Amino acid sequence: MSAARPDAKAVKQAIQWMLRLREGGHDPALQQQCAQWRSVHHEHEQAWQRVTHLHQELDLRAIPGAGLALQTLETSQQRLHRRQALKLLGGVAMAGSASWLAKDLDAVSAWASDYATGTGERRIFTLPDGSLMQLNTRSAVDLVFNDQQRLVRLQHGELMVTCNPRLPLLVQTRDALLEGFEGRFVAYQDSDCTRVSVSHGKVAIHRPGMGQLQWIESGQNWRLDAQGAHRVAHMDMDAMAWTEGLIVTQNMRLSDFLTQVSRYRHGYLGCSNEIADLRLSGVFRLEDPEQLLRLLPQTLPVRLRQRTRWWVRVESIA
Structure with a gap:
């Protein structure tokens, strides 16, 4: 038997609670009422976790219009159908943000999966x-x-x-x-x-x-x-290391290394072509990708060019 999913009614109620909490700020009575609703049935808690997960992944502060997507879902029972909901949320994210957010839309599809993780989550x-x-x-x-x-x-x-x-x-x-x-x-x-x-x-x-x-x-x-x-005879990265919160590399191309790091953070991360083939060996911790990137100039002749927290490019210091 496939793992149970919350039904549309539970999801609708979870979205309603989230909107009420956003509007009510830190009202203790409202928070207590929401906690009581979540404890009544396991489907309520499951629906709450899924909607919360989706809300966090879209990062309402970074994606203009994402909050409106939840509002629209709350007011339209028809759009609670999974495929229609994903189409709506994907459209809002793409319309209100830069093209690099396309890679983060996997997080939206995770809402419909039995088990899922967000960006940087294990x-x-x-x-x-x-x-x-x-x-x-x-x-x-x-x-x-x-x-x-x-x-x-x-x-x-x-x-x-x-x-x-x-x-x-x-x-x-x-x-x-x-x-x-x-x-x-x-x-x-x-x-x-x-x-x-x-x-x-x-x-x-x-x-x-x-x-x-x-x-x-x-x-x-x-x-x-x-x-x-x-x-594959040779691996430039330990395939199991992520389970311990690590990236372990051996003579890995800088471009390939940044592709792996980008899986654990939002936004754009890349490098100029002239330094793409620089090689990197070491053990790097995943809990803070931004700190990990700040360590690169200590081991390679590179510098970080950062326009915003969401846009980072590694360039040659020459």
């Missing part, structure tokens, strides 16, 4: 079969757990699963169906491929038209794309 969940799942930043999954299968659909982003030793676990990505046996592995759905790394145990790769199963063994890293499944 969370651990226990699945119905006892398996552990950790989601990296900007990730969303749906579950299909029943008598026939235990399936995790990775909608976008990255996950790590620690499989129940008694039961295989299926992870569906855009490029393949992965079957994990006793062990732990990471699956990252990149823009053009799925990257799989196995910490221990083994993972079977199921792909249409594949003559025989391919296996990913402990310690191996693979790339799955439209051309097939390929083992």
